[in-house]
Amino acid sequence: xxxxxxxxxxxxxxxxxxxxxxxxxxxxxxxxxxxxxxxxxxxxxxxxxxxxxxxxxxxxxxxxxxxxxxxxxxxxxxxxxxxxxxxxxxxxxxxxxxx
Amino acid sequence: xxxxxxxxxxxxxxxxxxxxxxxxxxxxxxxxxxxxxxxxxxxxxxxxxxxxxxxxxxxxxxxxxxxxxxxxxxxxxxxxxxxxxxxxxxxxxxxxxxxxxxxxxxxxxxxxxxxxxxxxxxxxxxxxxxxxxxxxxxxxxxxxxxxxxxxxxxxxxxxxxxxx
Numbered sequence: 001x002x003x004x005x006x007x008x009x010x011x012x013x014x015x016x017x018x019x020x021x022x023x024x025x026x027x028x029x030x031x032x033x034x035x036x037x038x039x040x041x042x043x044x045x046x047x048x049x050x051x052x053x054x055x056x057x058x059x060x061x062x063x064x065x066x067x068x069x070x071x072x073x074x075x076x077x078x079x080x081x082x083x084x085x086x087x088x089x090x091x092x093x094x095x096x097x098x099x
Numbered sequence: 100x101x102x103x104x105x106x107x108x109x110x111x112x113x114x115x116x117x118x119x120x121x122x123x124x125x126x127x128x129x130x131x132x133x134x135x136x137x138x139x140x141x142x143x144x145x146x147x148x149x150x151x152x153x154x155x156x157x158x159x160x161x162x163x164x165x166x167x168x169x170x171x172x173x174x175x176x177x178x179x180x181x182x183x184x185x186x187x188x189x190x191x192x193x194x195x196x197x198x199x200x201x202x203x204x205x206x207x208x209x210x211x212x213x214x215x216x217x218x219x220x221x222x223x224x225x226x227x228x229x230x231x232x233x234x235x236x237x238x239x240x241x242x243x244x245x246x247x248x249x250x251x252x253x254x255x256x257x258x259x260x261x262x263x
Contacts, residue, residue, distance in 0.1 A: 004212070008206065011202055011205040011209070014201070016118040017122070018194075022197060023191050031169075035134060036118055039137070042145075042157075043145075046150050046153060050148040050149055050218070050221075053219040054222075055225065058150055059229060065157070065160055066247075066248060068161075069160055070247055072165050076169065078258060080175060080176060
């Protein structure tokens with residue numbers, strides 16, 4: 001398959017993830033959308049690494065994966081704290097900092 | 100070559116279907132399971148791109164670690180509230196328009212790209228090359244990443260602890 005096929009696949013997954021982030025009410029659902037978007041980025045990095053025969057893209061994909069894991073751990077801890085304090089995880093009702 | 104084309108389409112269909120399911124299913128628990136399927140399919144894409152090490156990392160960290168944490172978090176929060184979480188969506192039309200616009204923008208860039216690059220021969224010993232790059236030119240970044248992970252885990256532990 002040509003490089004473009006992989007890039008188009010990644011672009012579609014990115015758009016689906018973006019749709020999830022924009023439309024989900026639940027904070028965990030928003031996190032799932034972010035996961036999808038970051039995965040699309042990883043596909044792009046691996047595809048460019050393969051088609052340029054350069055290992056740096058794979059190294060960057062590894063870094064992205066590690067940062068994503070840190071982000072999920074921290075994000076879910078924050079979600080649990082919000083649940084404990086507010087008894088809801090609905091992003092629309094978390095407006096404490098709204099001016 | 101033929102096997103790669105068949106594999107690509109199979110993986111692409113699974114990936115797109117499970118991604119759509121992640122953002123559309125009303126049950127949050129099912130969404131996480133579909134996310135696991137999407138992550139494994141992404142690992143399949145890595146295999147097609149001759150990156151077996153990335154496939155292993157993807158399975159261990161994402162399909163193993165992240166999905167487990169997500170399931171734990173959902174179960175904990177459902178226990179705290181004492182009821183099932185049903186998630187609804189809002190602004191579905193607006194969100195669809197915005198993400199479709201982003202998709203069209205990216206595809207426009209891809210279409211206008213000049214020339215199709217031929218697939219070069221695979222990097223010999225790609226896992227070893229990744230390892231040498233991690234401790235060679237990217238050693239400082241690698242160590243910083245370790246610091247980031249420790250800081251994030253300590254932060255998560257601090258946030259999620261109980262008061263007593």
